[in-house]
Amino acid sequence: xxxxxxxxxxxxxxxxxxxxxxxxxxxxxxxxxxxxxxxxxxxxxxxxxxxxxxxxxxxxxxxxxxxxxxxxxxxxxxxxxxxxxxxxxxxxxxxxxxxxxxxxxxxxxxxxxxxxxxxxxxxxxxxxxxxxxxxxxxxxxxxxxxxxxxxxxxxxxxxxxxxxxxxxxxxxxxxxxxxxxxxxxxxxxxxxxxxxxxxxxxxxxxxxxxxxxxxxxxxxxxxxxxxxxxxxxxxxxxxxxxxxxxxxxxxxxxxxxxxxxxxxxxxxxxxxxxxxxxxxxxxxxxxxxxxxxxxxxxxxxxxxxxxxxxxxxxxxxxxxxx
Amino acid sequence: xxxxxxxxxxxxxxxxxxxxxxxxxxxxxxxxxxxxxxxxxxxxxxxxxxxxxxxxxxxxxxxxxxxxxxxxxxxxxxxxxxxxxxxxxxxxxxxxxxxxxxxxxxxxxxxxxxxxxxxxxxxxxxxxxxxxxxxxxxxxxxxxxxxxxxxxxxxxxxxxxxxxxxxxxxxxxxxxxxxxxxxxxxxxxxxxxxxxxxxxxxxxxxxxxxxxxxxxxxxxxxxxxxxxxxxxxxxxxxxxxxxxxxxxxxxxxxxxxxxxxxxxxxxxxxxxxxxxxxxxxxxxxxxx
Amino acid sequence: xxxxxxxxxxxxxxxxxxxxxxxxxxxxxxxxxxxxxxxxxxxxxxxxxxxxxxxxxxxxxxxxxxxxxxxxxxxxxxxxxxxxxxxxxxxxxxxxxxxxxxxxxxxxxxxxxxxxxxxxxxxxxxxxxxxxxxxxxxxxxxxxxxxxxxxxxxxxxxxxxxxxxxxxxxxxxxxxxxxxxxxxxxxxxxxxxxxxxxxxxxxxxxxxxxxxxxxxxxxxxxxxxxxxxxxxxxxxxxxxxxxxxxxxxxxxxxxxxxxxxxxxxxxxxxxxxxxxxxxxxxxxxxxxxxxxxxxxxxxxxxxxxxxxxxxxxxxxxxxxxxxxxxxxx
Ligand SMILES: Nc1ncnc2c1ncn2[C@@H]1O[C@H](COP(=O)(O)OP(=O)(O)OP(=O)(O)O)[C@@H](O)[C@H]1O
Ligand code: SF4
Ligand SMILES: [Mg+2]
Numbered sequence: 045x046x047x048x049x050x051x052x053x054x055x056x057x058x059x060x061x062x063x064x065x066x067x068x069x070x071x072x073x074x075x076x077x078x079x080x081x082x083x084x085x086x087x088x089x090x091x092x093x094x095x096x097x098x099x100x101x102x103x104x105x106x107x108x109x110x111x112x113x114x115x116x117x118x119x120x121x122x123x124x125x126x127x128x129x130x131x132x133x134x135x136x137x138x139x140x141x142x143x144x145x146x147x148x149x150x151x152x153x154x155x156x157x158x159x160x161x162x163x164x165x166x167x168x169x170x171x172x173x174x175x176x177x178x179x180x181x182x183x184x185x186x187x188x189x190x191x192x193x194x195x196x197x198x199x200x201x202x203x204x205x206x207x208x209x210x211x212x213x214x215x216x217x218x219x220x221x222x223x224x225x226x227x228x229x230x231x232x233x234x235x236x237x238x239x240x241x242x243x244x245x246x247x248x249x250x251x252x253x254x255x256x257x258x259x260x261x262x263x264x265x266x267x268x269x270x271x272x273x274x275x276x277x278x279x280x281x282x283x284x285x286x287x288x289x290x291x292x293x294x295x296x297x298x299x300x301x302x303x304x305x306x307x308x309x310x311x312x313x314x315x316x317x318x319x320x321x322x323x324x325x326x327x328x329x330x331x332x333x334x335x336x337x338x339x340x341x342x343x344x345x346x347x348x349x350x351x352x353x354x355x356x357x358x359x360x361x362x363x364x365x366x
Numbered sequence: 367x368x369x370x371x372x373x374x375x376x377x378x379x380x381x382x383x384x385x386x387x388x389x390x391x392x393x394x395x396x397x398x399x400x401x402x403x404x405x406x407x408x409x410x411x412x413x414x415x416x417x418x419x420x421x422x423x424x425x426x427x428x429x430x431x432x433x434x435x436x437x438x439x440x441x442x443x444x445x446x447x448x449x450x451x452x453x454x455x456x457x458x459x460x461x462x463x464x465x466x467x468x469x470x471x472x473x474x475x476x477x478x479x480x481x482x483x484x485x486x487x488x489x490x491x492x493x494x495x496x497x498x499x500x501x502x503x504x505x506x507x508x509x510x511x512x513x514x515x516x517x518x519x520x521x522x523x524x525x526x527x528x529x530x531x532x533x534x535x536x537x538x539x540x541x542x543x544x545x546x547x548x549x550x551x552x553x554x555x556x557x558x559x560x561x562x563x564x565x566x567x568x569x570x571x572x573x574x575x576x577x578x579x580x581x582x583x584x585x586x587x588x589x590x591x592x593x594x595x596x597x598x599x600x601x602x603x604x605x606x607x608x609x610x611x612x613x614x615x616x617x618x619x620x621x622x623x624x625x626x627x628x629x630x631x632x633x634x635x636x637x638x639x640x641x642x643x644x645x646x647x648x649x650x651x652x653x654x
Numbered sequence: 655x656x657x658x659x660x661x662x663x664x665x666x667x668x669x670x671x672x673x674x675x676x677x678x679x680x681x682x683x684x685x686x687x688x689x690x691x692x693x694x695x696x697x698x699x700x701x702x703x704x705x706x707x708x709x710x711x712x713x714x715x716x717x718x719x720x721x722x723x724x725x726x727x728x729x730x731x732x733x734x735x736x737x738x739x740x741x742x743x744x745x746x747x748x749x750x751x752x753x754x755x756x757x758x759x760x761x762x763x764x765x766x767x768x769x770x771x772x773x774x775x776x777x778x779x780x781x782x783x784x785x786x787x788x789x790x791x792x793x794x795x796x797x798x799x800x801x802x803x804x805x806x807x808x809x810x811x812x813x814x815x816x817x818x819x820x821x822x823x824x825x826x827x828x829x830x831x832x833x834x835x836x837x838x839x840x841x842x843x844x845x846x847x848x849x850x851x852x853x854x855x856x857x858x859x860x861x862x863x864x865x866x867x868x869x870x871x872x873x874x875x876x877x878x879x880x881x882x883x884x885x886x887x888x889x890x891x892x893x894x895x896x897x898x899x900x901x902x903x904x905x906x907x908x909x910x911x912x913x914x915x916x917x918x919x920x921x922x923x924x925x926x927x928x929x930x931x932x933x934x935x936x937x938x939x940x941x942x943x944x945x946x947x948x949x950x951x952x953x954x955x956x957x958x959x960x961x962x963x964x965x966x967x968x969x970x971x972x973x974x975x976x977x978x979x980x981x982x983x
Contacts, residue, residue: 060381099883130885144880146894148901148973157894161886190973207884391792486665492909493669493961497916498934498953499676502946505938506680526909579799586801587920591935605803609924614811614822622811626804633799638792641867 046073047247048214053109055096063105064320066092068271070109071346072355074214074247079240081258081279082251083294084268085317090251091139093268094216096120098136114213114246132162135212139219139251141203145191151202152187155209162210169209176205180235197228204235208244215245221257229257237261255295259283267291270317270328273346277354287349287361290329327358335360382646389642395635399628403452406445414438414446414599425620432620435611440604444624447601451582451632454516458581461520463574466527473528474535475558485532492525497587504593512595515588519581527573534569538562568647575640579633586629601625655969662965666958673954677947678727705744731951737944741937747948751930755952757825758929760846762918765853766907773861774903778896780862781869791866797859802917806852806924813848820848823926849925853917857910864906868899901972908964911957930956 053070056063066089074080082090092104097120100106106121113133119125138144145154155173156166177184180201191199200220208215217236221229239245250262258265258279265282267275267290275288286292318324318331326341327333333340339359346357349365356362383389412418419429421437431440473484500518504510539562588594589602608614608622718726730736736747777794780786814822826832826841872878872895881891919931926932930949937945 095883099879101882127885127887130883132885136883138876138880138883140876140879143876146877146881146898148898149894150973157890158881158884158886161890192974203880388791486668489665490669490672493665493912493958494673495912495915495953495957497912497919498950501919501934501938502677502680502950505941505946506943583799583801584916587803587916590801590803590920591923592939602801605801605807609803609807614807614815617811617815619811622804622807626801626807630796630800630804634792634796635799637795637799637863641791641795 047076047078047114048074049110049112050097051110051112053093053096053111054107055092055100055109056105056107057092058103058105059321062321065271065323066320067096068320068323070273072266072273072276074249076246077240078263079236079248079250079261081255081262081265082249082268083253083255083258083265085294086253087320088268088317089271089320090268091218092271094136094218094249094251097214097216098130098134099123099126131158131207131212132210133212134214135207135210135216135245137200137204137207137215137217137220141200141220142196142223144203145199147190147192150188150190151194154191155187155206158206159209173205173209176209179238180205181231197224197232200224201232201235204232208239211244213246214249215239215247216249216251218251219253220250221252221254233257233261255283267294270323271320272328273355273357274329275356275358277356278352281352281354287354287356287364288329288358289333289335289360329358379646383642386642386645388638389646392635392637392639392642395631396639399448399632400452402445403448406448407442410439410442410445412439412442414443416442418442422616422618431624432618434607434621435613435616435618440621440624443599443604444601444628447599447604447625448628450512450595450598450600451585451629453512454519454585455578455582457513457516458519458523458585459574459578461517462523462577462581463527463570465520466524466573466577467531467570469524470528470531470533471535471558474532475539475554475562481532484528488525488528488532491522492529494522496522497584500584500588501591501593504588510593510595512598512600515585515595516581519584523577523580523584527577530573531566531570534566535562538565568643572640572643572647575636575643579636582629582633601629658969659965662962666962670954670958674728674731674951675724677950678724681943681947736948736951739937739942739945741940741942741945747944750933750945751948751952754928754930754933757927758918758922758931758956761850761853761921761927761929762914765850765857766914769854769857770861770903770907773858774865774896774900776858777862777865778869778892778899781866782873787866790862794859794863794866797856798863800856800859801920802852802856803920803924805856806849806921809848809852810924821845822848825928845925845927849921849927852921852924853914856917857914860910861903861906864903865899868902869895872899901968904964904968904971908961908968911960911964915953915957 050073051071053067054065055067056065068089070093082093084090096104096106097111097118100120101123111118111120113129116129116133118129118134145151149157152166159166159169173187174184177186182198182201182205186194186198186202191202194202200223204217204220220236221232224232236248236250240248250258252258262279264276264278266273267282267288269290275282275286275291277287282291283295286295318328324330325343327336327344330336330340337360342359344357344359344362346355347362348355349362415438417437418439419433419437421433421435423429423433423437425432429439429441431444433439434443469484469488473481473488499522503518504515585594585600586602586605589600590606592606594600594603602625604625605622608618613619613621734748736751739745739747739750742750776790780790810822813819821827821844825845826838827845830838830841832838869892873891875895875898878891878895881894915931918929919934921927922929922931923935930952934946934949934953936942937949
């Protein structure tokens with residue numbers, strides 16, 4: 045039984061011009077201890093997926109889908125009821141972690157205020173807090189500082205400590221390394237793995253543009269394209285033998301490890317992703333896909349191929365497999 | 367909104383503008399008074415200062431807003447008094463916006479010692495209580511007209527605008543597109559006109575509306591104290607007259623209610639229009 | 655922190671300098687011979703004219719070079735020698751003003767402080783509560799848009815003339831002479847009430863709206879999103895947002911002090927309340943130039959002091975300025 049199971053999740057953004065179908069039917073699962081990387085071009089819906097598991101609020105609109113975390117069915121459509129799960133069971137390190145701390149409160153105060161809402165006294169957990177700060181190589185002094193006195197990387201790590209403090213079962217880390225220098229990045233990455241190894245968190249979704257990061261830490265990779273899941277497999281499988289044409293482009297466009305695909309246009313892929321307001325029918329990659337054929341006018345299902353649990357949504361890949 | 371950038375329909379602004387009740391309400395009230403200021407004087411056969419009826423009469427068919435202690439027609443005074451409200455508001459508010467924008471923009475854009483000096487100057491003028499200053503200026507300089515009043519108001523009301531515009535300029539300057547333009551060695555005037563001004567326009571519109579309302583209130587205060595224009599009628603002057611000639615103890619409410627109500631409604635409507643605009647320009651503030 | 659205070663003090667000193675200079679220049683800019691003009695404009699009793707002429711000539715010191723005149727003016731200011739009131743001849747201006755100050759402070763200080771606190775609380779409460787928001791908002795805007803004198807007149811008319819609950823003029827009853835007794839204090843309060851409420855209401859609307867708008871901005875901030883994603887209850891979020899929104903409201907208070915002073919001037923006029931504002935207006939109406947100069951000077955001093963107090967309050971509330979991280983507010 046997987047730790048997290050997402051079934052057919054659909055979340056749209058409501059705008060005056062209609063619904064932006066940023067997450068259009070996602071089904072996947074996460075095993076105990078799994079670190080899953082979530083990759084895809086900018087705007088493909090990665091953050092939307094992460095956010096909808098934690099804080100689904102307007103203009104986001106829940107359309108359908110079920111999310112099960114450890115036997116609990118998460119009421120993600122209910123902002124109030126979800127409070128029982130947030131922070132303690134499922135937690136997010138947001139993409140905007142740099143601005144995530146109230147600038148006029150000391151870090152310590154932020155911690156104690158939040159913990160108090162979960163009925164935990166700040167003084168009780170001070171030793172643990174120290175331990176965690178050490179783990180991310182932050183000096184204890186940060187507790188007595190205001191967020192604006194901290195550097196970007198320090199703020200990011202403070203947010204990491206806070207988000208994981210209650211040992212959530214699932215941690216979603218959204219672009220946590222993108223604004224950091226290389227050495228801080230390394231520390232942060234090590235920390236994520238540490239968190240898993242020490243059982244602070246039971247599973248993790250790491251959203252990133254940096255494939256090399258995933259290479260270092262991810263057990264599996266899930267690739268998205270234009271609001272759809274296109275491929276999931278182990279890190280080895282995805283990087284060595286991508287099956288979906290889009291994944292292949294994604295991997296091939298990485299000249300060297302360490303360069304982020306978001307920073308350069310996908311080489312050799314003409315065109316750009318479709319607008320999510322009125323996505324084309326059938327496979328959404330069709331316009332850019334060199335292998336597109338008649339069948340691609342129908343939507344390819346996201347199905348398992350082979351026993352390893354590898355999934356892909358592409359007619360051509362399916363036929364190859366068959 | 368990344369994906370949909372290219373497809374932004376032109377009428378999105380109008381769409382939200384029409385859906386926003388604050389904007390509709392505000393504009394409707396302002397428009398009502400504009401029309402009244404234009405049409406009003408044609409609806410009445412009287413002149414504002416002429417003694418045309420029995421004194422201290424409540425509103426009636428003949429004198430819609432009643433008459434003053436001296437038998438002047440309050441409605442006539444009222445509609446004639448609306449015109450200077452708009453005149454001083456537009457002129458004074460416009461001038462204040464202009465000066466404030468020029469100073470704030472220069473300070474923010476040039477930076478360095480220019481900024482230092484302009485900013486200090488702004489802060490100094492900001493602290494001086496404008497009305498007290500206007501009072502003594504008006505008290506010493508005998509001849510006064512609506513035009514001079516508007517100029518005085520404009521020359522003293524600009525500091526907060528300068529500060530706000532300076533802050534805006536600084537934040538715009540820090541954005542990428544301005545950097546890009548600068549790297550490509552575009553001329554400063556070109557950068558200002560093509561990159562900065564369009565981004566600031568909506569903001570300046572809102573500043574002007576606030577200054578418009580502020581100028582109206584300032585003018586009313588000056589008029590009320592008896593330092594308004596020496597000729598002509600204004601709403602502030604009506605209130606002064608009413609208070610001075612015992613409208614209160616005599617209970618001639620029709621004399622002092624309309625002018626104050628008109629100012630409050632008009633300025634309030636301007637402010638509400640502003641909130642509406644703010645919500646349209648800032649999608650985040652919209653009610654879902 | 656020192657930098658911040660030093661910066662502010664520089665500005666206040668500059669302002670004071672400028673204001674005194676304006677105070678000195680303006681009568682000298684009057685067309686014609688200022689002394690003659692003043693004497694002819696002021697409605698003086700015959701025996702006063704000669705005294706005043708001699709006095710004005712000496713006071714203006716027109717026989718010495720201009721820079722000397724200017725220096726003399728500064729000296730006089732620092733000695734509290736602001737001349738003699740024509741309209742209340744022969745009372746020295748400084749004494750006339752000293753008698754008026756308590757009244758002005760009595761209505762202004764409570765009105766400012768209470769309206770600020772109540773307005774902020776109320777605005778924060780109304781923000782993002784649809785029903786309240788949509789009714790309170792127009793009402794609040796209407797209140798801030800109300801000319802101070804009009805609200806004063808309305809209150810005087812309704813509660814003074816109509817209901818007869820409160821007097822509509824004066825600082826205390828005509829029949830009384832100021833002395834210390836419960837009866838007199840009650841009488842003072844009774845006269846104080848309407849001018850106070852009138853100032854309070856107009857300001858209240860402004861603060862409520864300012865706070866409501868600030869809170870709405872704050873609730874969109876990233877840190878609020880993060881708090882929500884950590885499952886923080888509304889109460890905590892609102893508390894944080896309120897604290898942050900209060901800061902610009904304090905700055906707003908500093909920006910508003912001039913306008914508020916103007917409001918006090920007309921409110922005192924409406925209620926014939928014997929404060930500085932009414933004094934100033936009477937001085938203007940009676941062409942009492944020394945009194946005008948004196949009132950202006952004291953209004954400036956009051957405004958500067960008020961600004962200073964607000965600055966210090968800001969220092970106490972905003973940790974960032976205290977730590978010298980933000981140079982300017
Ligand atoms: N508030 C919003 N209103 C309307 N559409 C939105 C909103 N936020 C995001 N979108 C749309 O949803 C799509 C997915 O956005 P999302 O933020 O999930 O992308 P992402 O994959 O995280 O991109 P990035 O890598 O740049 O963070 C985008 O096409 C975007 O246009
Ligand atoms: S389904 Fe067809 S169009 Fe889509 S990726 Fe596969 S081959 Fe290309
Ligand atoms: Mg994202």
